[in-house]
Amino acid sequence: xxxxxxxxxxxxxxxxxxxxxxxxxxxxxxxxxxxxxxxxxxxxxxxxxxxxxxxxxxxxxxxxxxxxxx
Numbered sequence: 803x804x805x806x807x808x809x810x811x812x813x814x815x816x817x818x819x820x821x822x823x824x825x826x827x828x829x830x831x832x833x834x835x836x837x838x839x840x841x842x843x844x845x846x847x848x849x850x851x852x853x854x855x856x857x858x859x860x861x862x863x864x865x866x867x868x869x870x871x872x
Contacts (some may be wrong), residue, residue, distance in 0.1 A: 807858045810836050814859070815866065824870045826863060833839065833859045 814832045818824060823832065833856060841848040846855075 804855075804858070806840070807855055809845075810855065811862060811866075812841060812861060813839075817834070818858075818866075818870065826866075826867075829863060829866065834840075 810833070813836050814829065817832045817836070818828065821832075823829075835853070837846060837852060837855060846852075
């Protein structure tokens with residue numbers, strides 16, 4: 803996994819815990835929010851492929867869902 807994707811994922815998981823938002827819709831919204839946050843902070847630029855990042859994070863959903871189900 804790309805380091806930036808892992809960093810985004812860690813922040814998304816933290817936000818999920820803080821907001822007790824454990825469904826797929828909340829996950830997708832938090833992914834979008836976090837990507838935008840990283841863009842505002844300059845960690846992601848317009849040259850980065852948002853779709854690639856989102857696809858990698860979408861593929862992680864089942865793993866994340868399992869983690870929070872425990």
